[in-house]
Amino acid sequence: MRQELCNKLTARFKFLCNFGMDGKRYNFVPKCGDGWFNLIWSMCIEVEQELLKEYNTLEYTQIETKFVIHEIKEKWGAMSVFCMLGGTKNIYDIINKYEVLSERICEICGLSGRTVKVNGWYTTLCIEHYLREVRSILGAFKYLWPR
Numbered sequence: 573m574r575q576e577l578c579n580k581l582t583a584r585f586k587f588l589c590n591f592g593m594d595g596k597r598y599n600f601v602p603k604c605g606d607g608w609f610n611l612i613w614s615m616c617i618e619v620e621q622e623l624l625k626e627y628n629t630l631e632y633t634q635i636e637t638k639f640v641i642h643e644i645k646e647k648w649g650a651m652s653v654f655c656m657l658g659g660t661k662n663i664y665d666i667i668n669k670y671e672v673l674s675e676r677i678c679e680i681c682g683l684s685g686r687t688v689k690v691n692g693w694y695t696t697l698c699i700e701h702y703l704r705e706v707r708s709i710l711g712a713f714k715y716l717w718p719r
């Protein structure tokens with residue numbers, strides 16, 4: 573995901589923090605396409621409401637010690653969210669809902685999509701981006717049919 577979008581997320585949602593094994597804080601960068609930005613945003617809004625209900629605060633240091641999402645990435649064509657500290661069951665239900673939703677949203681552009689296998693990898697794409705991928709793969713193999 574491009575930096576500008578990552579910055580928007582981390583500026584708004586303080587529970588998105590990437591702590592290394594060394595305890596240091598690193599840049600939080602979702603390892604997925606820009607197409608899932610709105611999905612992540614909506615998920616975080618719902619998580620935030622739940623945190624507010626549960627802890628009565630969105631004050632940064634207090635939230636940070638209670639709940640942290642430290643990684644978001646694409647796996648088998650779906651979004652995977654990793655939490656470092658405990659959340660509530662409601663929070664995990666919200667996260668799970670959005671992980672499932674990601675299987676129907678193009679990771680590149682955010683339009684309606686489905687999980688397909690391209691060049692041996694699972695990915696979730698709209699029809700347009702699927703065709704683009706397939707064409708580029710076919711283009712790469714043109715040399716097999718010399719003129």
Ligand SMILES: [Zn+2]
Nearest residue numbers: 678681698701
């Ligand atoms: Zn697309």
